Amino acid sequence: MDCKDEASVSSSEVNSVLDPSACSSVTDAPDSDAVVLDCVNIENSETVSLQAPKDSSTMRNCERGIGQSLHKFTFTRIFGPDTTQPEFFEGTIKDLVNSFVMGQNGLVFTYGVTNAGKTFTIQGSPKDGGILPRALDVLFSSIQGRRYPRMNLKPYLGNDVMKLDPAQLKQEEALKNALFSSLKEDGLKTSASSSNLKPCVSPSVNLPVSGYGDDQNLFQFSTWVSFFEIYNEYVYDLLDPFPSKNQKRSVLKICDDQSGTSYVKDLKWFNISSTDEACKILQIGNKSRSLASTRMNHQSSRSHSIFTVRLLKLSSDDDPIVHGVSEMSLCDLAGSERCNKTQTVGERLKEAGNINTSLLILGKCIAALKQSQNPKKNNYVPFRESKLTRLFQPFFCGRGKACMIVNINQCASTYDETLHVMKFSAVAKQVVQTIQPRNFDFRSTRIVGKDGKVITEIDANVSIEDLLSDDEDEEMDFSILSQEDLLKKIEELKEKLLAERQSKLILELQIRKEMGEAMYQQMVDLEENYSRRFEDLKDACEEQLESRLDMYKRAIKNHAYRQATEELDENYVSLDEFQAEQEKVEERDNRIKELEMALGRKEYSGEDDASKELNVMCQTLDAVTKRCEESNQVIANLKARMENLKDEMALNKEKWSEENKMLKQQLNLKEQEAKGLQNLAERAIRLEVSVAELQAEVDECRKPFPPAEALEPKPKKSLFSNIRNTMTGTPKKSKSVAPVEDSVYMLRKKPLLSRK
Ligand SMILES: Nc1ncnc2c1ncn2[C@@H]1O[C@H](COP(=O)(O)OP(=O)(O)OP(=O)(O)O)[C@@H](O)[C@H]1O
Numbered sequence: 001m002d003c004k005d006e007a008s009v010s011s012s013e014v015n016s017v018l019d020p021s022a023c024s025s026v027t028d029a030p031d032s033d034a035v036v037l038d039c040v041n042i043e044n045s046e047t048v049s050l051q052a053p054k055d056s057s058t059m060r061n062c063e064r065g066i067g068q069s070l071h072k073f074t075f076t077r078i079f080g081p082d083t084t085q086p087e088f089f090e091g092t093i094k095d096l097v098n099s100f101v102m103g104q105n106g107l108v109f110t111y112g113v114t115n116a117g118k119t120f121t122i123q124g125s126p127k128d129g130g131i132l133p134r135a136l137d138v139l140f141s142s143i144q145g146r147r148y149p150r151m152n153l154k155p156y157l158g159n160d161v162m163k164l165d166p167a168q169l170k171q172e173e174a175l176k177n178a179l180f181s182s183l184k185e186d187g188l189k190t191s192a193s194s195s196n197l198k199p200c201v202s203p204s205v206n207l208p209v210s211g212y213g214d215d216q217n218l219f220q221f222s223t224w225v226s227f228f229e230i231y232n233e234y235v236y237d238l239l240d241p242f243p244s245k246n247q248k249r250s251v252l253k254i255c256d257d258q259s260g261t262s263y264v265k266d267l268k269w270f271n272i273s274s275t276d277e278a279c280k281i282l283q284i285g286n287k288s289r290s291l292a293s294t295r296m297n298h299q300s301s302r303s304h305s306i307f308t309v310r311l312l313k314l315s316s317d318d319d320p321i322v323h324g325v326s327e328m329s330l331c332d333l334a335g336s337e338r339c340n341k342t343q344t345v346g347e348r349l350k351e352a353g354n355i356n357t358s359l360l361i362l363g364k365c366i367a368a369l370k371q372s373q374n375p376k377k378n379n380y381v382p383f384r385e386s387k388l389t390r391l392f393q394p395f396f397c398g399r400g401k402a403c404m405i406v407n408i409n410q411c412a413s414t415y416d417e418t419l420h421v422m423k424f425s426a427v428a429k430q431v432v433q434t435i436q437p438r439n440f441d442f443r444s445t446r447i448v449g450k451d452g453k454v455i456t457e458i459d460a461n462v463s464i465e466d467l468l469s470d471d472e473d474e475e476m477d478f479s480i481l482s483q484e485d486l487l488k489k490i491e492e493l494k495e496k497l498l499a500e501r502q503s504k505l506i507l508e509l510q511i512r513k514e515m516g517e518a519m520y521q522q523m524v525d526l527e528e529n530y531s532r533r534f535e536d537l538k539d540a541c542e543e544q545l546e547s548r549l550d551m552y553k554r555a556i557k558n559h560a561y562r563q564a565t566e567e568l569d570e571n572y573v574s575l576d577e578f579q580a581e582q583e584k585v586e587e588r589d590n591r592i593k594e595l596e597m598a599l600g601r602k603e604y605s606g607e608d609d610a611s612k613e614l615n616v617m618c619q620t621l622d623a624v625t626k627r628c629e630e631s632n633q634v635i636a637n638l639k640a641r642m643e644n645l646k647d648e649m650a651l652n653k654e655k656w657s658e659e660n661k662m663l664k665q666q667l668n669l670k671e672q673e674a675k676g677l678q679n680l681a682e683r684a685i686r687l688e689v690s691v692a693e694l695q696a697e698v699d700e701c702r703k704p705f706p707p708a709e710a711l712e713p714k715p716k717k718s719l720f721s722n723i724r725n726t727m728t729g730t731p732k733k734s735k736s737v738a739p740v741e742d743s744v745y746m747l748r749k750k751p752l753l754s755r756k
């Protein structure tokens with residue numbers, strides 16, 4: 001622990017100290033199958049790393065991709081397994097003890113899995129005391145010579161002091177004697193008396209040197225201790241005489257005083273004058289503590305035990321007045337454990353459940369305190385959900401310093417719990433209280449008399465009436481009120497209860513409605529979301545299936561096609577080939593028949609002749625086979641040639657058909673041309689005829705009229721008439737004369753026709 005100098009730090013904080021002491025040095029631990037592995041590595045005085053062992057659930061989660069296998073944590077200070085008790089005390093709570101002596105409140109609690117060494121850290125062994133006997137040693141060394149010798153001023157309620165009358169004083173002394181005599185009866189030895197402790201108080205911390213200014217000699221101190229446990233969420237006084245078999249231990253209540261400070265009502269306080277006496281009381285209390293043998297620890301603390309020291313600061317008069325009360329509590333928390341791992345059943349299971357619940361609430365409070373440092377967040381801290389946190393509340397809310405000691409062991413078998421503890425403490429370390437811790441002046445201490453009525457009150461503003469009007473003090477100690485006040489209070493409370501119930505009912509209804517609506521909305525959203533996802537998934541599947549189906553179809557088609565072509569290639573034989581082959585086979589059969597017949601004829605001749613004949617036959621057969629092969633070869637060649645020829649033919653056929661087409665076209669053209677020419681020729685003939693007629697007419701006109709016979713003209717044979725004769729076979733006389741205009745037109749057209 002690094003108990004920081006609070007003068008220089010404007011806030012108190014939960015100091016965390018790591019003490020991985022237990023497992024490596026445990027020799028009598030019942031968990032004999034625990035394996036010490038190198039899963040805890042102290043990197044330096046503030047950092048420790050945890051490597052998840054193979055079989056831990058952290059490692060299994062890590063392999064599934066959840067979380068990490070290596071975790072690092074920082075603490076105010078880390079102590080290794082070789083640390084001695086004095087070193088640990090010096091390095092941790094010594095400063096807190098000094099502050100306590102000077103009037104500040106302090107809380108130290110040890111946290112860790114079962115069997116991690118929490119009790120050992122606080123109490124130590126008979127020969128080597130833990131932090132508690134050492135703290136008391138520092139206290140008594142500090143107030144040496146200024147101890148108030150009487151015990152008539154006794155702690156009362158949360159912060160007050162009761163002045164005992166002589167009868168009460170006698171009773172007090174008797175109680176103390178009875179307590180110590182019970183120790184003698186049991187023959188118990190003190191576990192860690194001051195005589196066993198090595199000196200741990202340096203002269204510098206003695207009270208007169210610091211803290212009380214120049215008037216320190218004017219004060220004297222009275223020291224009181226109490227020891228109680230919280231077992232299954234019940235508070236028991238460990239200094240109560242242990243009841244006989246049939247009797248039950250009386251359960252104590254936790255109440256709040258007028259300042260809202262929780263305290264254990266009817267808790268027994270014993271005045272002590274030395275560390276030795278304190279250690280005896282510790283021993284007596286331990287006897288009543290709920291211990292049990294578990295699989296992990298044969299003396300496992302099944303409860304949270306709290307040893308408290310109250311220091312009354314008194315004036316140095318004979319009839320002193322109280323200047324203040326400071327309190328230091330050392331809490332040994334029950335070990336957190338996993339029930340299935342520790343094979344806890346029955347009563348142990350119930351205890352474990354309660355232990356884990358209260359530790360869980362402690363964790364929740366610490367987490368909420370951390371959150372409340374952020375002003376935007378809800379700062380509700382569930383202190384009232386467990387007895388333990390109710391009692392810790394003042395220390396977390398500025399009534400003093402809190403120091404957490406985290407004990408771990410290096411057993412791989414408890415790795416997961418150890419990791420949980422480390423995570424918890426990592427959160428606790430971040431808690432910084434903004435309320436300044438106060439010393440003796442924090443709240444005025446009142447001295448009350450036998451009946452609980454105030455005798456001296458330093459702060460006159462606070463009275464019982466104020467107490468009654470304080471709505472928040474619902475769990476105040478009503479036993480200090482008069483009967484009349486009590487009745488009044490009961491009536492008030494009844495009314496308050498009724499109103500509260502009504503408002504809670506309305507609130508509950510409202511919350512239920514809101515929750516219902518929110519859940520309905522959530523379900524609708526979920527349904528929508530799922531149906532959308534379902535549709536998407538369906539579409540995607542369908543697409544995938546279709547594409548796969550297509551692929552398979554194509555593959556099957558290709559395969560079938562390939563197979564068919566292969567088969568066709570293998571088995572195809574043309575008709576010609578087939579016929580040729582058949583002829584050959586027939587030929588061969590005939591030949592064989594002939595040979596057989598020849599063989600039959602030769603059978604009568606001698607053996608030599610037969611073998612000769614056989615040889616000849618064999619040769620013939622060989623020759624035939626050879627010929628067959630050759631003919632096969634020829635056939636194959638022919639087949640190939642035929643194929644080539646077929647291809648060529650197909651090509652030629654195509655070519656020919658093209659040419660044929662072109663020729664036909666040309667023929668058509670020529671025919672058209674011939675037709676045109678024929679038309680022309682016909683027209684030319686007609687023209688020539690008409691020219692001839694005209695010529696004849698002209699000639700006729702030039703001559704004097706001869707006798708009719710003499711004037712008869714001889715028919716002229718021209719080129720046109722020859723053509724006409726050849727083409728038509730008969731000369732034709734045109735009777736009509738074409739107009740000149742028309743003939744010109746035709747002549748003009750001729751070149752066009754000839755061009756065509
Ligand atoms: N540093 C240490 N050196 C030697 N022995 C130790 C050390 N720490 C613990 N032990 C021994 O280990 C055993 C278990 O320790 P302890 O009872 O203190 O554990 P615990 O954390 O209080 O367990 P639980 O939560 O179950 O009560 C005890 O026998 C104790 O003496």
